[in-house]
Amino acid sequence: MKTLQVALGARSYPIYIGAGLLARHELYRPHLRGCQVMIVTNETVGPLYLESVQAALQSLDVRSSILPDGECYKTLDVWARIFDDLLAARFARDCTLIALGGGVIGDMAGFAAACYQRGIDFIQVPTTLLAQVDSSVGGKTGINHPAGKNMIGAFHQPRAVIVDTETLKTLPxxxxxxxxxxxxxxxxxxxxxxxxxxxxxxxxxxxxxxxxxxxxxxxxxxxxxxxxxxxxxxxxxxxxxxxxxxxxxxxxxxxxxxxxxxxxxxxxxxxxxxxxxxxxxxxxxxxxxxxxxxxxxxxxxxxxxxxxxxxxxxxxxxxxxxxxxxxxxxxxxxxxxxxxxxxxxxxxxxxxxxx
Amino acid sequence: MKTLQVALGARSYPIYIGAGLLARHELYRPHLRGCQVMIVTNETVGPLYLESVQAALQSLDVRSSILPDGECYKTLDVWARIFDDLLAARFARDCTLIALGGGVIGDMAGFAAACYQRGIDFIQVPTTLLAQVDSSVGGKTGINHPAGKNMIGAFHQPRAVIVDTETLKTLPxxxxxxxxxxxxxxxxxxxxxxxxxxxxxxxxxxxxxxxxxxxxxxxxxxxxxxxxxxxxxxxxxxxxxxxxxxxxxxxxxxxxxxxxxxxxxxxxxxxxxxxxxxxxxxxxxxxxxxxxxxxxxxxxxxxxxxxxxxxxxxxxxxxxxxxxxxxxxxxxxxxxxxxxxxxxxxxxxxxxxxx
Missing domain, CATH: 1.20.1090.10 (Dehydroquinate synthase-like - alpha domain)
Structure with a gap:
């Protein structure tokens, strides 16, 4: 495993890169403030990796929010479903979101983390090459507007980025x-x-x-x-x-x-x-x-x-x-x-x- | 006029309190980065004060976004209209929102400012006593979810708060x-x-x-x-x-x-x-x-x-x-x-x- 650091003072965080990382509980634990965890993923990635992440977090109160897959769903309405799920679970300010998927999931889950109760923690677990090398790092989050890409969003840094290179095996x-x-x-x-x-x-x-x-x-x-x-x-x-x-x-x-x-x-x-x-x-x-x-x-x-x-x-x-x-x-x-x-x-x- | 200061380092800002302030252009000018200004107000306050604010900002590119009046409209859908208006006007990152109204308008406009293009400036011009003494100061912004008040929002400080005590004359x-x-x-x-x-x-x-x-x-x-x-x-x-x-x-x-x-x-x-x-x-x-x-x-x-x-x-x-x-x-x-x-x-x- 390789560890890089994004140096941003109090908002600094590690990027872990290696094979099989998404199942390793010790990579998540130091970055969780409470015991409530919501995994945000989509209908394509969920069936492949959700169980592994859930297993790594067993003993915690883990829920999931499963969104449709694709850039065309990076909308206000689909984004709002994450809040429905968080509130149905009655998750508090010290809960953590985990973005499990590509850039669309990372952007939407990150932006939901920026806004839920005015800001909660989140962890990026990117499963596409694009998300691993770009969108999961740096804290840009957001959704699209019919008039323009990423027009609604926030700067909100993750607590950690966990890049599991094994996930590239299933990437189209x-x-x-x-x-x-x-x-x-x-x-x-x-x-x-x-x-x-x-x-x-x-x-x-x-x-x-x-x-x-x-x-x-x-x-x-x-x-x-x-x-x-x-x-x-x-x-x-x-x-x-x-x-x-x-x-x-x-x-x-x-x-x-x-x-x-x-x-x-x-x-x-x-x-x-x-x-x-x-x-x-x-x-x-x-x-x-x-x-x-x-x-x-x-x-x-x-x-x-x-x-x-x-x-x-x-x-x-x-x-x-x-x-x-x-x-x-x-x-x-x-x-x-x-x-x-x-x-x-x-x-x-x-x-x-x-x- | 009385001026107070909210001391927050680089995010510090003044609160101006006095009669007739919302028409005074010199209170706005130092806080505008660009020449594009969107006044967000509602159907009750707009007819009373929008013209005065527009007059104070003449020579700038001033638009308005007029929302329905009431806490029941502090929703995701109504909030989204502000983005429609900003994008229809093609407003850039250096534009400024002005929240002209009570707490609902301040919360929604402030949250839109927090999220438009990942964050733009805004000025609070509160026109209700509640907004003047509380919600316009401190940077809490947000909207309601059916399951709870202010569940979706951001901390986003205004550049200035302009409290015009004359507006209390028309307050129910x-x-x-x-x-x-x-x-x-x-x-x-x-x-x-x-x-x-x-x-x-x-x-x-x-x-x-x-x-x-x-x-x-x-x-x-x-x-x-x-x-x-x-x-x-x-x-x-x-x-x-x-x-x-x-x-x-x-x-x-x-x-x-x-x-x-x-x-x-x-x-x-x-x-x-x-x-x-x-x-x-x-x-x-x-x-x-x-x-x-x-x-x-x-x-x-x-x-x-x-x-x-x-x-x-x-x-x-x-x-x-x-x-x-x-x-x-x-x-x-x-x-x-x-x-x-x-x-x-x-x-x-x-x-x-x-x-």
């Missing part, structure tokens, strides 16, 4: 690839060496080689933990983690939540960011091609779906949270391995990149 | 009395001298004498600001402010939200707390009578409504947030002017106080 191929989009993102924004390593190990990762996956998760979580520790509330550099996300959120909102996986939308977003960076003279055409090749090698799309015209994309991007005072800010690439936040790109260049 | 008598319940509360928990002053000035207060009302608001806000500065997140003494509230919330939930005003339920709650305190030997029967007389003098009820049996009250109280690990904790009175938080009272004594 498409979800594995989607997770690799976020793994690649870390290389693009901050670590050219990691990008090289990912390129040479892509077939091992796709073949689910446990050692390669563990290393990729560790390095990703390390970078994420560093950036979050520097800027918890995204007043500065944390926004670098949004490489590909402004484009990606527009794709997700435009196609309807759940049509594409988040990681797939981000993958295309990274390609679009690279293309726009080339128009600003920061990347060569060869580097843009290299970016697309790397993304494609992970089994991911590299171009916008036909139904999303440049006009529609611009409209959707205008609602993004990264728009501050009417000014669209994007994360672009100075080099492969170095991202910057900027709003100094021409509307024309942006349009051309989307066309 | 019943709401004035409800506000006085919270004013009396401060005397009961921490300031016997204030209690004496309130007793001798009750007829002036009920006659809406501006000077008496201003003094009552100032002293109340002072005590609230002190307690909040000591314990922002209610891990200790802030719970003293809940005198009468565990009983009161049970009454509100039991009768259906809106049947009684919050202040009316708290008034009965204070009487019940006094009665239980007498059973513990802390108050004399004469002091319990004195408490009831004071509450009644403010035009408030002093006994439970008939339909709420002791059994039903105990059931409703068991869901209260102050229940920690199955143990019901109550705020009781050591003396008139000194409250304590305790769970060492017999179930029998509690039952008898409710009977």
């Amino acid at each position: 191929d498409r979800e594995l690839s989607a997770g690799l989009a976020e793994v690649l993102k870390y290389g693009f924004i901050r670590d050219a060496g990691f990008l090289v390593w990912l390129e040479s190990n892509m077939s091992r990762l796709l073949a689910r080689d446990p050692e390669a996956l563990s290393l990729a998760i560790e390095r990703s979580c390390q970078i994420k933990a560093e950036i979050v520790a520097e800027d918890e509330r995204e007043s500065g550099n944390r926004a670098l983690l949004n490489l590909g996300h402004t484009f990606g959120h527009a794709i997700e909102t435009g196609l309807g939540y759940g049509a594409w996986l988040h990681g797939e939308a981000v993958a295309v977003g990274i390609c679009l960011a690279a293309a726009l960076s080339a128009r600003l003279g920061w990347l060569t055409d060869a580097e843009v091609e290299h970016t697309r090749r790397l993304i494609a090698a992970a089994g991911l799309p590299t171009y916008l779906p036909q139904e999303l015209t440049p006009e529609r994309m611009l409209e959707l991007m205008a609602v993004d949270k990264k728009v501050l005072g009417g000014q669209l800010r994007l994360v672009l690439l100075r080099h492969l391995g170095e991202a910057v936040i900027t709003s100094t790109f021409g509307e024309d260049a942006l349009y051309a990149s989307l066309a | 008598d019943r709401e004035l009395s409800a506000g006085l319940a919270e004013v009396l509360k401060y005397g009961f928990i921490r300031d016997a001298g204030f209690l004496v002053w309130l007793e001798s000035n009750m007829s002036r207060l009920l006659a809406r004498d501006p000077e008496a009302l201003s003094l009552a608001i100032e002293r109340s806000c002072q005590i609230k600001a002190e307690i909040v500065a000591e314990d922002e997140r209610e891990s200790g003494n802030r719970a003293l402010l809940n005198l009468g509230h565990t009983f009161g919330h049970a009454i509100e939930t039991g009768l259906g939200y809106g049947a009684w005003l919050h202040g009316e339920a708290v008034a009965v709650g204070i009487c019940l707390a006094a009665a239980l305190s007498a059973r513990l030997g802390w108050l004399t029967d004469a002091e319990v009578e004195h408490t009831r007389r004071l509450i009644a003098a403010a035009g408030l009820p002093t006994y439970l409504p008939q339909e709420l049996t002791p059994e039903r009250m105990l059931e409703l109280m068991a869901v209260d947030k102050k229940v920690l690990g199955g143990q019901l904790r109550l705020v009781l009175l050591r003396h008139l002017g000194e409250a304590v938080i305790t769970s060492t009272f017999g179930e029998d004594a509690l039952y008898a106080s409710l009977a």
Whole structure:
């Protein structure tokens, strides 16, 4: 087992990474204040892992809240069911939520923890690669609004993140690839060496080689933990983690939540960011091609779906949270391995990149 | 104008108290980060004061979100309309919400500010006595769940509280009395001298004498600001402010939200707390009578409504947030002017106080 630390003063917490961790009770215990535990999971993950987690917590008052599976259910109404279950169980302020599932479950359970009785503890047990390397770390929680992704939410840090790499064995191929989009993102924004390593190990990762996956998760979580520790509330550099996300959120909102996986939308977003960076003279055409090749090698799309015209994309991007005072800010690439936040790109260049 | 300060480090903010303040643009301006402002108000308060606030903010991009009036609308669905309005206006992270209304509007707008794009600024402009002396100060925000009051919410401090005492001129008598319940509360928990002053000035207060009302608001806000500065997140003494509230919330939930005003339920709650305190030997029967007389003098009820049996009250109280690990904790009175938080009272004594 590997342990990383997210350094946030009184809100610091460990990330445990290893095989078989979700069944190990000693990883949960130090992070539980009371004896009431609500496991929030979904109809796909529940049948696979709920029993193991329950077994690890036996002797405590453990309940479960089982939600439908999919980004299209990351809504206010489905979120509200968690409160129904917490109140039906009469759970008090010192209870703990456990988010057992992918990014959607982590975001919804985390946001419910932020709001139940004005804030209770929660533990992330991510079961998808995407959640393990990205959404479970850093305390961003929330739900979608028909007008935009994650528009309603809170910063609420978990007490611990328990990454059980065994869960990747049951992950559908498409979800594995989607997770690799976020793994690649870390290389693009901050670590050219990691990008090289990912390129040479892509077939091992796709073949689910446990050692390669563990290393990729560790390095990703390390970078994420560093950036979050520097800027918890995204007043500065944390926004670098949004490489590909402004484009990606527009794709997700435009196609309807759940049509594409988040990681797939981000993958295309990274390609679009690279293309726009080339128009600003920061990347060569060869580097843009290299970016697309790397993304494609992970089994991911590299171009916008036909139904999303440049006009529609611009409209959707205008609602993004990264728009501050009417000014669209994007994360672009100075080099492969170095991202910057900027709003100094021409509307024309942006349009051309989307066309 | 009187200015008090809520001392919370980086989250400190002023409370301005005076006549005609809601039209004074210079009180808003220092607290606005961007130029987008959404005024959240209701169908009763809007027609009275919305125009004045809009006029004070002219030259900015000012919109309004007008909700139905009443505690029974403090729900998830009505709360969600604020996000619809914010997103229809495409408001960015640096926009500001203004809560113009009573406690329900302040709680809902504040909670929307806590969650919109994971947290934006807001300003409280309370227009009821209850909101001016209590709910607008201290950062408690939230909405009701059918199973319990304020069960879903957040701690989110406003940037400023603007108390315009002129708004009390249009306040219905019943709401004035409800506000006085919270004013009396401060005397009961921490300031016997204030209690004496309130007793001798009750007829002036009920006659809406501006000077008496201003003094009552100032002293109340002072005590609230002190307690909040000591314990922002209610891990200790802030719970003293809940005198009468565990009983009161049970009454509100039991009768259906809106049947009684919050202040009316708290008034009965204070009487019940006094009665239980007498059973513990802390108050004399004469002091319990004195408490009831004071509450009644403010035009408030002093006994439970008939339909709420002791059994039903105990059931409703068991869901209260102050229940920690199955143990019901109550705020009781050591003396008139000194409250304590305790769970060492017999179930029998509690039952008898409710009977």
